Amino acid sequence: xxxxxxxxxxxxAAGTLLLxxxxxxxxxxxxxxxxxxxxxxxxxxxxxxxxxxxxxxAEVIGVGVAILALRGVVLPAVxxxxxxxxxxxxxxxxxxxxxxxxxxxxxxxSLSLLITALLTVTAFAVTRPIVRLxxxxxxxxxxxxxxxxxIGIQVMATRRRALxxxxxxxxxxxxxxxxxxxxxxGVPLVVELGASLDVLFVTLVLGLLARQVQAHFGDSDVGRLxxxxx
Amino acid sequence: xxxxxSAGYGSCVTDMTALLVLPVAAPVAAAVFAAVCRxxxxxxxxxxxxxxxxxxxxxxxxxxxxxxxxxxxxxxxRADALTAVMLVVxxxxxxxxxxxxxxxxxxxVAAGHTTPRRVRLYGVLVPTxxxxxxxxxxxxxxxxxxAAIEATTIVTAFLVGHRGGRAAVEAAWKYVVICSVGIxxxxxxxxxxxxxxxxxxxxxxxxxxxxxxLAHATALDPAVLRVAAGLMVIGFGAKAGLVPFHTWLADAxxxxxxxxxxxxxxxxxxxxxxAVLRVKPVVDLAVGGGYLRTALLVVGLATVAVxxxxxxxxxxxxxxxxxxxxxxxxxxxxxxxxxxxxxxAALLWQVLAHGMGKTVLFLSAGQIQSAHGSSAIAAVRGVxxxxxxxxxxxxxxxxxxxxxxxxxxxxSVIAVGRxxxxxxxxxxxAVQGTLMVVAFAALASRTVGILLGEPEPSAPAIMTPxxxxxxLVIGIAACLALGLSAGPLAGLFRxxxxxxxxxx
Numbered sequence: 174x175x176x177x178x179x180x181x182x183x184x185x186a187a188g189t190l191l192l193x194x195x196x197x198x199x200x201x202x203x204x205x206x207x208x209x210x211x212x213x214x215x216x217x218x219x220x221x222x223x224x225x226x227x228x229x230x231a232e233v234i235g236v237g238v239a240i241l242a243l244r245g246v247v248l249p250a251v252x253x254x255x256x257x258x259x260x261x262x263x264x265x266x267x268x269x270x271x272x273x274x275x276x277x278x279x280x281x282x283s284l285s286l287l288i289t290a291l292l293t294v295t296a297f298a299v300t301r302p303i304v305r306l307x308x309x310x311x312x313x314x315x316x317x318x319x320x321x322x323x324i325g326i327q328v329m330a331t332r333r334r335a336l337x338x339x340x341x342x343x344x345x346x347x348x349x350x351x352x353x354x355x356x357x358x359g360v361p362l363v364v365e366l367g368a369s370l371d372v373l374f375v376t377l378v379l380g381l382l383a384r385q386v387q388a389h390f391g392d393s394d395v396g397r398l399x400x401x402x403x
Numbered sequence: 404x405x406x407x408x409s410a411g412y413g414s415c416v417t418d419m420t421a422l423l424v425l426p427v428a429a430p431v432a433a434a435v436f437a438a439v440c441r442x443x444x445x446x447x448x449x450x451x452x453x454x455x456x457x458x459x460x461x462x463x464x465x466x467x468x469x470x471x472x473x474x475x476x477x478x479x480x481r482a483d484a485l486t487a488v489m490l491v492v493x494x495x496x497x498x499x500x501x502x503x504x505x506x507x508x509x510x511x512v513a514a515g516h517t518t519p520r521r522v523r524l525y526g527v528l529v530p531t532x533x534x535x536x537x538x539x540x541x542x543x544x545x546x547x548x549x550a551a552i553e554a555t556t557i558v559t560a561f562l563v564g565h566r567g568g569r570a571a572v573e574a575a576w577k578y579v580v581i582c583s584v585g586i587x588x589x590x591x592x593x594x595x596x597x598x599x600x601x602x603x604x605x606x607x608x609x610x611x612x613x614x615x616x617l618a619h620a621t622a623l624d625p626a627v628l629r630v631a632a633g634l635m636v637i638g639f640g641a642k643a644g645l646v647p648f649h650t651w652l653a654d655a656x657x658x659x660x661x662x663x664x665x666x667x668x669x670x671x672x673x674x675x676x677x678a679v680l681r682v683k684p685v686v687d688l689a690v691g692g693g694y695l696r697t698a699l700l701v702v703g704l705a706t707v708a709v710x711x712x713x714x715x716x717x718x719x720x721x722x723x724x725x726x727x728x729x730x731x732x733x734x735x736x737x738x739x740x741x742x743x744x745x746x747x748a749a750l751l752w753q754v755l756a757h758g759m760g761k762t763v764l765f766l767s768a769g770q771i772q773s774a775h776g777s778s779a780i781a782a783v784r785g786v787x788x789x790x791x792x793x794x795x796x797x798x799x800x801x802x803x804x805x806x807x808x809x810x811x812x813x814x815s816v817i818a819v820g821r822x823x824x825x826x827x828x829x830x831x832x833a834v835q836g837t838l839m840v841v842a843f844a845a846l847a848s849r850t851v852g853i854l855l856g857e858p859e860p861s862a863p864a865i866m867t868p869x870x871x872x873x874x875l876v877i878g879i880a881a882c883l884a885l886g887l888s889a890g891p892l893a894g895l896f897r898x899x900x901x902x903x904x905x906x907x
Contacts, residue, residue: 302626303595307602322591329584335576342583349591356598360546361608363479367550368590374557375583382560382579385572398573401654403713403722 180310182223183355187314189216190351191293194324194344198289199282201275206340207252210347213321214244217347220354224311233358236365240350243369248343248376255336255380255393272334276394280331289324296320303356311355318355321348333396335383339376346372419467423475423482426460426490426537429453433530437523443508446526447870450501453530457537458494461487465895472614474543481543481613484899488751489540489677491892495881496669496758497533499874500662503766504529506868507662510773516566525565525660532558532666536674546611548678549586549593552642555671556582562663563655574658578651585641585648589678592634596682599627599689613681620688629694632686635679636698642675644729645736646705653713656725657778661769664721668728668765669758676735676754680747680903683739696740700828703736704835711838714845720771721778723849724764727804730842731757731812737835738819741826748900749818755892756811756885760803763878766871767796771853774865780849785858790865794854796875801850803882805843810886 193213197206218241225233256273280288296319303315325345329338350368353360360368387393433453437446464473464487472483508525511517535558539551556579564575593611600610603622609615616623641648652672656664679699686695710730717723731753738750770793771786772778787794799810806812816839823832867875889896 299630302624302630303598306624306627307598326584329580338580342580342587345584345587349587349594352591353594353597356594357601357607360594360597361544361611364544364546364550364593364611367547368553371550371553371557375553375579378557378560378579379576379583382564382572382576385564386576389569389572395576398576400570400573401577401657403653403716403719 179223179227182227183220183310183314186216186219186223187317187351187355189213189219190321190347191317194321194348195286195289197328197340197344198285198324201278201282203256203273203275203334203336204253206337207249207256210252210340210343211245211249213344213347214246214249215241217244217351217354220351221359224354224358228358230358236359236362239369243373244343244347244350247373251376251380252336252339255383272336272393275337276333276396278331279333279396285327285331288327292323292327293320296323307356315352315355318348318352321345321351324348333394335379335386335393335395338395339379339383342379343372343376419464419473419482420475422460422464422467423473423480423541426457426493426541427480427534429456430530430534430537434527434534437526437530441523443522443526444505447501447504447508447529450504450526450530450533451498454494454497454501454533456494457490457497457533461490461492461494462891464490465892472543478543478612479547480541482541484895484902485677485680485751486541487895488755488892488899489674490537492673492755492758493533493536493540493670495755496666496762499762499766499878500665500669501529501533503662503665503871503874504660505870507660507769507871509868509870511566511660514773521565521567524561528558528562529663529666532562536670539674540677543613544611545596545613545616545678545682546593548681549590552589552639552675552678553583553586555642555674556586559655559659559663559667559671563659565660565663566658571658574654578655581648581651582641585638587638588641589635589638592631592638595627595631595634596623596685599623599631602627613685616685617688620685623685623689625690628686628689632682632690632695633698635682636695636702639675639678640702640736642671643679643736644672644675644706644732645702646709649706649709649729652729653722653725656728656765657719657721661765661772664724664769665762665765668725669761672728672732673735673754673758676732676739679736680739683742684903687742692742696742699736699740700831703733703740704831704838706730706733706736707835707838707842708733711842711845714842717845717849718780719778720780720783720849720853721765721768723780723846724761724768727842727846728757728761730839731804734816734819734835734839737831738815738822741819741822741828742904743822743826744897744900744904746819746822746900747903748896749815749822751896751899752889753812753815756803756815756882759878759881759885760800760810760812762800763796763875763882764800764804766875766878767793767800770865770867770871771797774863780853783853784856785854785862786865787854788858789862790867792867792872792875793865796879797850798854799879799882801846803886805846806839808886810882811889813886
């Protein structure tokens with residue numbers, strides 16, 4: 174693979190990461206948010222795959238394929254089951270119809286997008302020591318990872334459905350994983366394996382808890398969780 | 404590096420391997436046993452035995468340790484003085500807490516609050532929780548340490564929500580969301596450390612090993628390490644209940660079953676903080692001692708302040724205990740910031756004493772709560788007159804955690820205070836002292852009401868199952884013993900202090 178093609182591939186993948194994150198902020202349809210998350214997972218997997226092809230490393234390509242399977246397919250599928258019509262109504266204390274849209278927004282769409290823009294600028298500012306230390310094609314794109322991380326936190330803070338918060342968390346995690354691949358060729362395999370297993374389990378746990386929230390509170394709006402206070 | 408270290412141990416390498424592997428293997432075996440065996444009492448006893456094994460390995464490591472760290476399983480596990488201390492803490496809180504699980508589950512079953520499936524899940528998750536914590540403190544690689552700490556969140560999610568109902572589900576949801584975000588921040592910090600290490604020419608496969616990082620710390624890029632260290636303090640601080648990700652703590656501690664609250668408050672917070680202690684020497688060498696000192700001072704003092712204020716307005720006794728844990732962890736963070744060998748030794752002593760104190764506190768509070776069906780402070784009066792053991796346990800526990808002499812935390816706080824004046828932080832001592840007095844007054848006045856007030860004639864009897872009584876008696880004895888003397892542990896604390904002391 175020649176250098177231009179490599180650079181173009183890495184930049185396209187990084188750009189798609191950020192674009193999908195911004196689109197998640199824009200959309201309020203839950204299913205659309207999960208689909209965007211899947212797209213982001215594919216863009217994330219493209220980073221090691223392009224890198225692996227460029228450096229002819231079968232191991233890095235293999236890691237990329239594993240990430241594609243986990244973040245492009247498995248995790249979105251787990252979340253889609255939560256918005257599916259026939260949810261866990263077979264079992265559980267109460268029947269409920271899963272929500273399809275985000276509930277009344279805490280922050281309006283245009284203000285949200287403005288915050289996203291500010292966070293992206295912030296990401297470029299805080300990553301300056303990193304870019305200065307190593308000016309490769311990958312680390313030049315690291316501000317994008319940090320922007321995705323911050324946008325993930327923004328989604329968690331401003332959305333009220335259990336599912337949207339989970340999407341925000343997974344965006345945060347995608348951002349961190351992309352930072353690992355852009356800075357180095359990914360963390361050691363044992364750490365990557367542990368981190369991937371953890372994110373899978375956290376998603377499953379959040380999914381189960383989201384169902385329990387639905388069952389007990391009759392709604393997946395976690396803004397209603399106000400029983401516990403001082 | 405690794406070969407040089409193992410060569411230094413010569414013939415005792417194999418013995419150390421057993422001591423390193425057992426703390427992880429024993430609770431894993433107990434979890435597998437609980438998944439197969441249907442006798443829940445036997446399962447709890449096996450889990451308690453596994454916890455004892457963890458503590459015993461910690462003690463033996465303390466005795467047998469050489470000059471450097473011991474390694475096992477091809478350098479995957481690593482033990483030094485901090486590992487030994489933390490294993491002792493896990494064992495000494497884990498054993499009574501796991502044993503008290505017998506009585507707790509009996510009561511839940513008798514009251515019809517639980518299902519057989521939940522009971523089995525409880526039996527499997529408690530030893531798994533112990534295994535994850537033992538892995539976190541004996542990992543040689545900070546990436547593996549991170550993964551193990553994240554695993555504690557996953558395992559405890561269902562333990563927090565074990566009682567079911569709206570409040571428990573709410574607590575579990577908030578707990579998982581906040582801690583996962585916090586710990587993800589720590590992962591980003593870990594990735595940056597890895598980047599700095601690879602950039603400094605350390606081979607990728609060893610770039611997250613603690614010993615390798617320590618040896619090459621001065622070659623790491625200071626600007627990147629600063630960002631990384633800040634992220635790690637915030638991230639691992641979330642699991643330690645430090646500001647700003649502390650909001651899960653009171654919810655989770657008040658909703659979890661009493662033995663689980665004891666484990667979370669007594670050990671899990673300390674394990675989270677031990678991760679900060681683990682990376683502190685590397686950061687100090689790379690960017691100088693002032694950076695983490697400032698960060699820990701700010702975070703620690705803010706934590707103590709938030710805890711003291713929340714204690715003042717507290718109306719729920721389990722939440723009160725949770726904020727007391729926050730206060731203690733804040734004080735511990737400040738001690739870590741002070742960073743003299745004496746301060747570090749004292750904070751580790753406080754970790755152990757706090758763990759034991761909180762064990763008897765949460766177990767006795769659990770009995771009060773199950774008798775009254777409520778954890779409102781206003782509803783509970785005259786516990787001492789109704790149950791001597793539960794009342795005495797609560798009194799001793801409170802005395803331990805508010806640093807009343809002769810209990811151990813008093814000595815530890817004095818030692819840290821002395822170190823503070825030595826390093827010129829006397830003004831800070833005044834601020835922290837004031838906040839601690841506020842917390843003390845809030846805790847003491849509420850405790851007096853709970854223990855001594857006039858019981859209402861209709862007040863329910865406080866029953867204590869035999870297993871919980873035994874755990875309480877042993878816990879009180881341990882608190883007293885530790886207050887009188889650190890005994891064989893004194894040398895261990897001193898060495899850990901010397902090892903982790905900051906750059907001056």
